[in-house]
Amino acid sequence: MIEGRQTAAYDGDLVVFLLGMRVNKLRALRQWLPVAKSMGPMLHDLTTDPDSGLLGFRSFPSLRSITMVQYWESTEKLQAFANDAQRSHRPAWTEFYKHAYKGNNVGVWHETYKVPAGQFETIYANMPLLGLGRISGVVPVSRRGNTAADRLAHR
Template identity: 50%
Template sequence: MTADAQGGVVVFHIGMRINSFRAVRSWWPVFWAMARMLKDLPEDQGSGLLGYRLLLGGPRLVYVVQYWESQEKLLAYSVAQGKEHRPAWAAWNRRVREGRGKVGFWHETYVVPAGAHEAVYVNMPAFGLGEAIGVIPVGRRGDRAADRLQTA
């Protein structure tokens, strides 16, 4: 199977690193804010979020891979009044100044145009982009990765 990709997609990675487990007051609010955003976003059908996957990167790192319809919708959510992101970002900025490095934060954004991404899923349920947008048989987009990457 392959992702049923008809156009471009935005891949957004966001996460936190616990630098001091004892500093619960520094990292717990960051974790909790992410949980609230992940609850808020899927309920908003117009947000542009296609899907996400929460992942653990060892005992200190928690991150989320998100798939968005467009960079415009991702950026609109980041500044939207009445959504979870703005107050979480303001609180994070206050906390990072007070926390003295007890929790780390990062994000990366990739804008991937149509035809510049491909995916294969073998002997597993839909995952990643395929879970976010649905899957189709590989042959419908080409049998080779090179063929799928040329699809516009």
């Protein structure tokens, strides 16, 4: 845990990518289990390649679904990974549409947000490193402003 009020040290442009999977029919294990298992190889592929553009991620599982927050350097790197037939995403996506998508037993979703430098703010008060602070490290809030408005105005 880091004591006191901190803010992420990150200064650049950022892409926040939210993605998830929802099991619509629990008994349809053969349809949704391969979808769930496909995320591990993708994350391994990305985390072992320092040039992939993935800065970090965090998962939030629940009973029937999982949501992941990913931080990327750019949409170009995110899309390059997603569309590269030699990497793990494109084959998994093709399999999903071939098999799991038609049965409505499992659903997937994503949202992509491009965030220009200086257009986000963070605060961590007596927290372990997580989110953007885990990726970049943290600095005392006073370096960027004591309020959210101050931190958003900091450039």
